[in-house]
Amino acid sequence: MSGVRPILGGVTREAGPSRPGSAVWQLERSLDKWFGSKTRAKPYAALGLGCVEDLLYHFPRRYEQPGKPTYFLSDLKEGEHVTVLAQVVSASARVSQDGMKHIVKAQVTDGLGTTLDLTFFYHRPQAAAWALRRLRPGAQGLFMGTVTSYRDRLQLTHPATSMLEDSLSAADRAVIDAQIPIPIYPASSSLSSWKLQEVIGAVLDTVPLADIPDPIPAEVRAQENLPPLAEALRHIHQPATADEWGPAQHRFRFAEAFTAQVALGRRRVEAAAMPGVPRLLPPPAEAFGTLLHAFDERLPFHLTAAQRRAGNALAAHLSESAPMQVLLQGDVGSGKTVVALRAMLQVVDAGGQAALLAPTEVLATQHLQTLRSLLGPLAADGEPAPSPSPDGPAPAQVRLLTGSLGAAERRATLADLASGRAGIVIGTHALLSEPVDFADLGLAVIDEQHRFGVEQRDVLRTRGSRPPHVLVMTATPIPRSIAMTVFGDLETVTLDEIPGGRPPVSTHVVPTDKPAWMARVWQRTVEEAGAGHAVFVVCPRIDAHDDGDTAAVAGAASAAPGARSVASVEETQAMFAREPSLAGLRVAAMHGRLTSVDKEGTMRAFADGDIDILVATTVVEVGIDVPRATLMVVLDADRFGLAQLHQLRGRIGRGSEPGTCLLVTGAAPQTPASERLAALAQHRDGFALAELDLDLRREGDVLGAEQSGPTRSLHLLRVARDRDLIAHTRMVAWNLVVGDPHLRAHPDLADFLARRLGDREEYLERA
Ligand code: ADP
Ligand code: MG
Secondary structure, three states, X not given: OOOEEEOOOOOEEEOOOOOOOOHHHHHXXXXXXXXXXXXXXXXXXXXXXXXXXXXXXXXXXXXXXXXEOOOXXXXXXXXXXXXXXXXXXXXXXXXXXXXXXXEEEEEEEOOOOOEEEEEEEEOOHHHHHHHHHHOOOOOEEEEEEEEEEEOOEEEEEOOXXXXXXOOOOHHHHHHHHHOOOEEEOOOEOOXXXXXXXXXXXXXXXXXXXXXOOOOOOHHHHXXXXXXXXXXXHHHHHOOOOOOOHHHHHHHHHHHHHHHHHHHHHHHHHHHHHOOOOOOOOOOHHXXXXXXXXXXXXXXXXXXXXXXXXXXXXXXXXXXXXXXXXXXXXXXXXXXXXXHHHHHHHHHHHOOOEEEEEEOOHHHHHHHHHHHHHHHHHHEEOOOOOOOOOOOOOOOEEEEEEOOOOOHHHHHHHHHHHHHOOOOEEEEEOHXXXXXXXXXXXXXXXXXXXXXXXXXXXXXXXXXXXXXXXXXXXXXXXOOHHHHXXXXXXXXXXXXXXXXXXXXXXXXXXXXXXXXXXXXXXXXXXXXXXXXXXXEEEEOOEOOOOOOHHHOOOOOXXXXXXXXXXXXXXXXXXXXXXXXXXXXXXXXXXXXXXXXXXXXXXXXXXXXXXXXXXEEEOHHHHOOOOOOOEEEEEEOOHHHOOHXXXXXXXXXXXXXXXXXXXEEEEOOOOOOHHHHHXXXXXXXXXXXXXXXXXXXXXXXXXXXXXXXXXOOOOOOOOOOOOOHHHHHHXXXXXXXXXXXXOOOOOOHXXXXXXXXXXXXXXXXXXXX
């Protein structure tokens, strides 16, 4: 962990009072140093545990009590890596058929009627005999391994084992007798839960817990009835009774939400403190000569009520000197571009410049085309253009700035941006990382926020002498709890209406076990392609061996390994090549392993009609408009999250023809997986689906947290479950920050954020 960490707009501060020997100094010691060995620290690093403090924040996932297991063996799923507490029913040893190995088989039970088979292999007979002695019927132990199935029975093969009564020491006896909870930690095959328990115990005994600054101010603790840090650390790792860990867990959950909200609140205070430039709308009498007015006059449709509401909100924000920080969210097709463009025109009318940033060159180019066609004669691309009407405004000079621009063109564009001649520039996010000089950047519009981080927004904020207004657009409906957590420094404006007239995409679930239905899917594909339409075929994987671009899709059902294989782009493409009925169709592949040049070329060919069928991974989730795409076939659709599927189907039916989305699945009826797909077929509202998705997801999935990933930030907080807590801490945090953004009255909190904030922000951005 580095000693100096930036917080808030370039201000840096020294990490806390890390005098050698102090509590904080001890917390920050790397585990290399703590163990005095890089090798020993390695399995910890694999779990994201780098320093002593990480160990303290590596919380048990659950607790077991001898004789009262909380984790039922009937809940075990094939493929899961588990630590279970169970009691031995029987055990026996035999020699393998080739005579080379000694096999010990045991059956264990959770006491609730479910048993699990354990198999151990040994080379030496003494080892097998020793194992048999430990696995005495009636003995209890923790068993760690990956669940497999053999002849329809679940088993653990050679699980790491810790028998509770091994040593029969007085202390262990006491654990069993007193029903002291046993913490079960997130572990790995090289680092068991009980090893972690031992090491964390050593940390708790070595570091002076009472000297660790508590990030939650005492008055907040009192008000919220939360235990102090030292007590909570003891109780969460070493509860003496089953009532101790609950309040400790709650405290840490609160702390996670609270510190995140303090960090976000400081961002908002800081952003508001750096005044921008108000871009005023002219008084109504003078509005006639503006680009915005002329634009509204020539719009071929009426704005939806939602577009008007959003437009008014943005216009009001732009007229303030506090730089606007708005997240405009609206379902695919809700018409965000027009809203953004109107905001851009307001800024250009007021004499400023506006930039529109897209995640890829293809999208930037497409935005340029869209803007050109919407603006018509109100846009010019270099030559001084006459005003389209005698008393009308001069056209806006619109430019594209991407990496593939020729050197001369690029120079000219940069010059026009610096001189202020160009009013609107469209580019990729790279526009920010380059030293592009704007005469007077008044508004930056960022399309597809989920590819764009907080830090990049900060770059914008610090560009030029006055920060521009910022409008971030996302088509991924973001439930309020996530918006508060991940985008807490932005205000949300929502387009909750889809312009009428466009036929909705009809969605159907196709079970793979009905061959006639599958045949119909491919027949339909041929028909659509034959009619000159484009077809997406989406697969979870790139090839048979790969996890694809969607490894462990959050919220998706995990099919048992060894079950029917999951569709891949390569295999599906090969299938198309073999299938006589599909002969003659132009098929191309699209996935994350292609170079971005190849991806863009393919996408363009697909949009232009040179490719009939695009077999792809979810890389197409965000992408250019292909109005000729009418059919999407999603193979193994149960592998995807609901929100993701909704996003995917937004890619079709964007032209005049209605779209059809076919969700192909092998999931059995009545299972959660098939119910999710049924919900998708039924609902069109992305926000309803996003909330539903959140409810259906398993813990830890929501922010894309991985068990093995950096475990620094949100350990206990579950965005779905903790909606109310997040909203509450947001208020508590705001009250604290608004009068004291530098946290002068709360140095311990400031130090905590300084030490841990960098990681958290990285984490939030990955979401
Ligand atoms: P998204 O929110 O997905 O970015 P777009 O801005 O691309 O949506 O709009 C989708 C399509 O709907 C575009 O072709 C756009 O011109 C059209 N559109 C936008 N607003 C309206 C409206 N009020 N009435 C009819 N069509 C509209
Ligand atoms: Mg869009």
